[in-house]
Amino acid sequence: MGYTVGQVSAFAGVTVRTLHHYDKAGLLSPGERSHAGYRRYDDADLARLQQILFYRELGFTLEEIAEILADPQANALEHLRARQRQLAQEIGRLQRLAEVAEQAIEVQQTGVSLTPEERFDVFGDISFDLSYAVDAQLRWRDSAGHREAMSRAGAHTVEDWRRLMAEAATWRAELLAVHDDGEPADGQRAMDVAEEHRLHVTRWFTPCPPQMHRRIADDFAADPRAFALVVPPSQQRPDLAAYLARAVHANASRHMHTEEPLVRSTDENPDHDGRIAR
Template identity: 35%
Template structure:
């Protein structure tokens, strides 16, 4: 315990302990003229009087209320200062900070859920948005395979801020593209032709809403759409042979841009 009944005042260390602050803080307040020890002992040491200590207690009280040192100085030294108005202003600022932190917490929550779930729509909303044959477990399956990849992180980051309306717009764009792919196959569009290359570019543009899709990555994706039973069944369900034809037009477009499809990697 600190003996407060010291005739020649409290030392810096004792005052710091009484006020519940550090000696460094007291030195700083002394340097800026906010609170200084007002007596000097015969040995030349500076001590805090009872009045000095009372000022320290007030400084600590207002600091704990969140006031900056300049505001504390004004409250203590300006006789015209409206302490109530100052505190009310501090409360208003605090309310704004609380609101900002709550909004940040919501964003962090959505980001966290997006990294875990991928698409932040309920199973029912996903069925309504992507079609009755959509399997809501696809996101979970995708995370199991690619959850540690940069592309999954990018997908989650975009998913966290995407609204249901935006998902619907993206789903509509993908459906339109798949319909046009089927019609192009019916019309005998040749891989490598301008029409086929335009469809490949549209696919890259639509798919890049999930994560940036390079041409090499698109080639790898085309292989997967053809080889994966689930994806190939989906595309071949639109038109027989569409999965393989789609892979071929992607390969030919890649060749036109100097990429060997047989050597393409996920990069």
């Protein structure tokens, strides 16, 4: 007698409309008809439907399924292997997305805990790109320095951030002046500006030896999102990030030839009372 469309729809878990679509596409045409002309599915049809649903679950298109079912011996294994590779890639992509989401949550939890009004008051034109923060978290998550920087940033008070940003603004003005005066990146003034930034990072975030400072500066030169954290786009020059990176590298090389402090240390800075270094 066979099975009606409604019966097949009920026990196969697909809609009647889907079965009609499969019929119209020539993918699953019932082998029988009732006296009244209604579709009747026999056991062979149900076996074919099971195959169709299996391949659909794996993500194959109806065109691909039709090709497989047309010559299953010749095509099924090849298609399944190709789909297995695609699924493995998709699993990897989803795992990376899950990791990014987890890290984004961590960034939000350990980041700057200020209200929107406080953020605007403290940071002004300095932009904070969450996508960059997530990328940095993924890249440096195993770094003790990065973890310390995130922890100390999260612990800063509003007043801490005001002091930090005022110091950063003074440094930024020095950087722009040195650059615009045409000073060479490996000259004394440019290297002193680079050294001030290194000590700024140490005071407010994490100890920053010259080699770490080089990596930070290289990131500034390679990623506009990173450089926007220290110089807002409205104040940038076309070659400023690269100029700063060259100055940082020159300053790091200078450190290799001297053990004497190049500028005043934190303890010698009368504008820093030491309580901020948590």
